[in-house]
Amino acid sequence: MPAWLVLLAWSALLTFNATVLIAFDGGTLPVALLGGAAAATAVLAVVLAALRTAGARDAAPGLSPPTALAAIGAAGLVLGAELGTWLVLISAGLLAVALAGLAHEARRP
């Protein structure tokens, strides 16, 4: 069974459920939510079907401190909306350093 078929089958089940919801006069937002999930699954199925070759193997190193730093920086950026510009600036700096580290990791053989 090809992988995309699983997604397509799941999308079809969601589409059926969304269609029945329309028949029951389910309202705009509920239909949009369920229909949106069905459509998004179908799109993913199509993308997967288009990717005919096997997935490329990740060349990630065993240790990636820049990844940890990037996650901390991204979380800080989000939290900065609540706690203030100071955190946004610090987090942006951390994220920049982390991205440089990730670029360095990618260049290593």
Added chain:
Amino acid sequence: MGAREGRHALSSAALAPGGVIGLVGSTDHKRIAVRAAVTAAAFFAAGGVLALVMRAELAQPGLQVVSTGAYNALFTMHGSTMIYLFVTPFALALGLYFVPLQAGAPQIAGPRWALAGWWLYLLGGLVMYAGFLTRGGAAAATWAGFDPLSDAVNTPGQGMDYWIFGVVLATAGELIWGACLLATLLRRRAPGITLLRLPVFSWAMLVTSLMVLFAFPVLIAAMALLWVERQWGGVFTAPDGPVAYQHLFWFYGHPVVYVMFFPFVGAVAEAVAIFSGRRFFGYHAMVGSLLLFTSLSMSVWAHHMFAIDEVAVKYFSLTSIALVVPAGVEYFDMAATMWGGVIRFATPMLFALGFLIQFLVGGLTGIFVGSSVLDYHVNNSYFVVAHFHYTLFGGSFFGLLCAVYLWWPKVTGTLLREGIGRVHFALSVLGANLTFFPMFFLGRDGMTRRVADYPAAEHWGTLNAVASAGAALIALSLVVFVVNVAVSLARPRPAGDDPWGGHSLEWATTSPPPPRNFVALPPVRSPDPLYDLLERQAALEGRP
């Protein structure tokens, strides 16, 4: 393997290589999973303490332990911890560890992303708990953050904002894990391992990942909108605004119940087959039922909203009741797997049976709350609390412990003690039923949930005292589990590669597995490659 080597094996799973840097920056899926599970266990301990304080308050009428305001924060943070920070991440952590192994893959897809996911989840949990340090205290608007209860007027203070950001970060981490798991299962299987040669646990993780991928983003969007509402207003202020928020929230809030269920169904299915000494019965029906079950579980969310009268009640009642069809298939498959098998009642199997029986209580009482007519009576009562604790504690948590006892030897290379495990199981069953069964009667008699006190004239004191005693018993059972872990680590007994006679690929490698998981893979022609080998060997030796 001696005691010293056993300890070395454990520490190598958790710490090496690279010491502290390895602890925070390793991209090995197994180490990320162990970190996630340990983090989830720490949050579980915190959430459990909150529950014990709540039960101490409710043990008798009157306010003895906390104020009503503090109680609101307690039940909000207890629910939030268990759902966002414990069961969901633990369920996904199981997948992070075992999906690549069962798929014969050397690594998870997107290992850096998986590592980033753990950091986001950890930081999310810490931010959520940081609410306790704010002037107004932690969030107190339920784990669902209902608007307008959660708006800036009704829940002022930064604690609620921290909760929103905590939910966003933790959910983003879990979303990333779901994407990594789905990509691994769809794109990184070893050659020859077709989808229909994956074990039931991997299929359970596949459908779980689908729900994570398509339901969790809606929660993140809802939280962003809620934060904007709290800062500037105008988002949910229209007359149907609160209903819109509930649709957004429950579109996540019901599927997440199944995200906290299916990974453990998968683990229980593995345990049932292994400890019955048989292949899993009705594999293809199980796969079909998982797809049907999860598609339905995406379509039932508004049964949480029956009492507000602004939803398509008939539709959501229909889809909710329809869940019994795939659930019935799964129960039938499990029972048929055991039928005629030579059952070994080892601790993982005991917890699997506990899961199956107690979840049935949760599932059957789900028919009550899935029926709109009955739901009007029990809505917002302790009946609902009893129902979902039978599904999440009696069900999922027992499934979680089944998974822990089943796979502990693979992860650590050591065996947990069977005798202590049986005591743990007995206390867990007793504690769970003493705590949650009385709540059905309290709910039927009209005791409202989310209250710190109740009138003495209602005579609910005895049932509440029994429930509180049960909660203490649950705490004791967990102490027994910790003792089991401590004893097993202090005096390790080597597990070997396959202590149970497992069927799937994770049992074909060392315990714990090496960095790239396998030295060589056995031939895979079914979901049970190791069982195939046993059968072939038996045939060669002329055994039945």
